[in-house]
Amino acid sequence: MMIVGLAAWAAGGIVAPAAEPAPAAVDAQRGEVALDGEELVVVGRRAPSFGADTVQVGAFRNRSLLDTPATVAVMTRSLLDAQGAQGLDDALRNAAGITQQSTSPITTNSFVSRGIFLNPRTNYRLNGGLQVVNMAPIPIEDKQRVEMLKGVSALYYGLGTPSGIVNVVTKRAGPRPVTSLQITGDAEGGVGGGVDIGRRFGAAQAFGVRINGAIGHLAFPIDGVDGRRVVAAGAFDWQATPRLVLKLDLEYYRRSTDEQGGISLPAPVGAVRGIGGTITLPPVPDPRLRLAPRDAPYITWGRNVLARADYELGGGWSLRAEGGTAQARRQRAQSNLGQIDLATGAGVLVSVYTPDQDYRNGYLRAELAGTVATLGIRHELLFGYTRNRQFQSDQHRQSFRNVAQNLYDPRTIDYAALVPSTMRIGPGGVNIDTGLYVMDIAHLGARWLAIGGLRHVDYATRAAPADFTIRTWTPTAGLVFRPGPRSSLYGTYIEGLESAGTAPDGTANAGDILPPVVSRQYELGGRLEIAGATASLAGFVIDRGLDYTDLRNVQVVDGRALHRGVEASLQGRLGHGLSVLLSGQYLEAVQRRTGVAAQNGKQVENTPRWAGSAFVEYRPAFLPGVAVNAGAYHTGRRWSDPQNRALLPAYTTYGLGASYRWRRGDGPAMTARINADNLTDARYWATGGTTLYAGLGRTVRASLTLDY
Known part of the structure; x- marks a missing residue:
């Protein structure tokens, strides 16, 4: 049965928050309180806990997790602090089945979820709205939580x-x-510092300011690779009138590091015109060895501005308007080692420098929400308009003459000594996605909700070598059932139009914008609150257009992919002092109707069948202020090419950590923390696809926090 429109329910989450503020919520670990439930929510009823009572993603704002018909992983501030998380990669490892593709783990992470690439220009959002560009690593120092809405x-x-x-x-x-x-x-040898200041002031505390800043010298367990980063962010609120609330978010971040070298997927031996044959992967190199030239740059800048106004009209109706801009700039010198002699490690290093990657998004949204009653049925209605404009500049790719390099014993190559060869201009372009949507959530008694929604899509791309415009309708429909106050059952059917994104680095048409394709998703699931934790279980099917790298090393859209899987999680508190976040996924993703017969029926690349994570923190009652934690993160075997000829082995990394919080007299509360990741110093491939990168070796980091 095709039931419950995920996005329909999502948009329904706007109705209540826009009409009246949610009650104040407390972050038990820091003692922070939010004026509305949107940006800062209960992280647990008893401090500290990794549990989340509400969801903030998109229109789910302030919707109970039990009433959210979708697979959502919530990484709260308490969890991020316990793990000593420093970036999105640290946060998203807690969501089962997230893998990486194309880029080095020390630069900008390119993530894959449910076997599908997360488009860096459309699939990352700030406060549920603005499309931020994940070409510049998104900071998390100024974030209260990170959410992963799957599907x-x-x-x-x-x-x-x-x-x-x-x-x-x-x-x-x-x-x-x-x-x-x-x-x-x-x-x-990395060092850094940060500041977090929040104040309310004015009559009736109507004004709020939250300022976050960070600066640091970056060091990595890779020979001669280091860098710098700066973060400055501000969140501003004003209760202008009893009915009008204004908000503004500003972010600036800059990160400059050296680039690590990748491994080009070896050519198949015995292939006939690219079909068949076998691919023998080199051993995972020592992650401490630098393959790229010395001082090869990877420099990014990010700027985000988001403004929002909520106005209560009365009579159960409200207006919301928000808009903003997001910009990311990148300078990258990518180097890949190929043609490797497995016996000696000798190979050829291919380097390309792109100095002018510029991405800008413009965002507008307006919504009217309210409730009406007909024949004893209460309807939550939503009418919305949104427009996203994405700009990508022309990109001048400077290639250099190939140089010799060795996988096992790399030599030092100065970036300044590389000799330029050819220049290629990657075409820029503009995408404009305009949508009109309407939705009705009908309350059928105390236990049932019937949901229907429809969006009109008007999508236009202006980019070489082809322009195109698509206009279509994407429906959703569904049902939600609450058997009891602590449980829920749901299902979803959603149709969507997805951008196939841009061709990734390493392909012959890198940077080219690919045409959109239609996707359909079915999901059935349920949640149950157990002893202070929330257990979730969901099964899903996604039928989508397939994009892959073809025999010419060109990223194309061709055929279909069927992704079928099951996900489960347990998040929250289990007993006194014990907090957990467990997640697991089984996924079968198969290619169909492609233009290459050898691909049909094969697993989608970079898609592990089994994946899971477990993180546990314990605070013993007999040692006040002390906490110890442990984590394990598993990624199963996955193929690195569409014809399933290159198999990446499964791997598991482990982490340990501890913290101690104390206060002396009237001084600040101090928290000392230490965390170690990849404790066993395992060697593994961190990315799949046409370019492979070794995962980082063992890392140990520490922090001291003073809360006044």
Whole structure:
């Protein structure tokens, strides 16, 4: 049965928050309080806990997790602090089945969810709205939580791959002042510091300001690879009138590092015109060895601005308007080692420099929401308009003459000594995604909700070598059932139009914008609250257009892919002092009707059948202020090419950590923390696809936080 429109329900989440503010919520670990439930929510009823009572992604704002008919992983501030998380990769490893593709783990992470690429220009959101560009690593110092909404989200978000939405939610000022200072360091010599200040002031505390800043020297367990980063962010609120609330978010971040070299997927031996044959992968190299030229740059800048106004009209109706801009710039010198002699390690290093990658998104949204009653049925109605404009500049790719390099014993190559060869201009372009949507959530008694929604899509791309315009309708429909106060059952059917994104680095048409394709998702699931934790179980089917790298090393859209899987999670508190986040996924993703017979029936590349994560923190009652934690993160075997000739082995990394919080007299509360990741120093391939990167070796980092 095709039931419950995920996006339809999502948009329904706007009705209540826009009409009246949610009650104040407390972050038990930091003692912070939010004026509305949107940006800062209960992280657990008893401090500390990894549990989340509500969802903030997109229109799910302030919707109970039990009433959210979708697979959502919520990484709360308490969890991020316990793990010493420093970026999205640290946060998203807690969501089962997230893999990486194309880029080095130390630069900008390119994520894959449910076997589908997360488009860096459409699938990352700030406070549920603005499309931020994940070409510059998104900071998390100023974030209260990171959410991963898996699957199709077409009604509210329009075009985007059906992998899911990564939503980062900013910290905001609450009634209690916040002044926090942090010093960080690691075993490789990296050092940094940050500040977090929150205040409310004015008549009736109508104004709120939250400022976050960070600066640091980056060091990595890779020979001669280091860098710098700067983050500055502000969240501003104003209760202008009893009915009008205004909000503004500003972010600037810059990161400059050296680039690590990747491994080009070897050519198949015995292939006939690219079909068949075998691919023998080299052993995973020592992750401490630098393959790229010395001082090869990877420099990014990010700027985000998001403004929003909520106005209560009265009579159960409200208006919301928001808009903003997001920009990311990148300079990258990518180097890949290929033609490797497995006996000696000798190979050829191919380097390309792209100095002018510029991506800009413009965002507008307006909504009218309210409730009406007919024949004893209460309807939550939503009418919305949204427009996203994506700009990508022309990109001048400077190639250099190939140089010799060795996988096992790399020599030092100065980037300045590389000799330029050919120049290619990657075409820029503009995408404009305009949507009109309407939705009705009908309350059928106390236990049932019937949901229907429809979006009109008007999508235009202006880019070489081809322009195209698509206009279509994407429906959703569904049902939600609440057997009891602590349980729910749901299902979803959603149609979406997804952009196939841009051809990834390493392909012959890298940077080219690919045409959109239709995707359909079915999902059935349920949740149950157990002893302070929330257990979730869901099964899903996604039928989508397939994009892959063909025999010419060109990224194309061709054929279909069927992704079928099951996900389960347990998140929250189990007993006194014990907090957990467990997740697991089984996924079967198969290619169909492609133009290459050898691909049909084969597993989609970079898609593990089994994946899971487990993180546990324990705070013993007999040692006040002490916490210890442990984590394990598993990625199963996956293929690295569409014809399933290159198999990447499964791997598991382990982490340990501890913290101690104390206060002396009237001084600040101090928290000392230490975390170690990849404790066993395992060697593994961190990415799949046409370019392979080794995962980082063992890392140890520490921090000292002072809360005044």
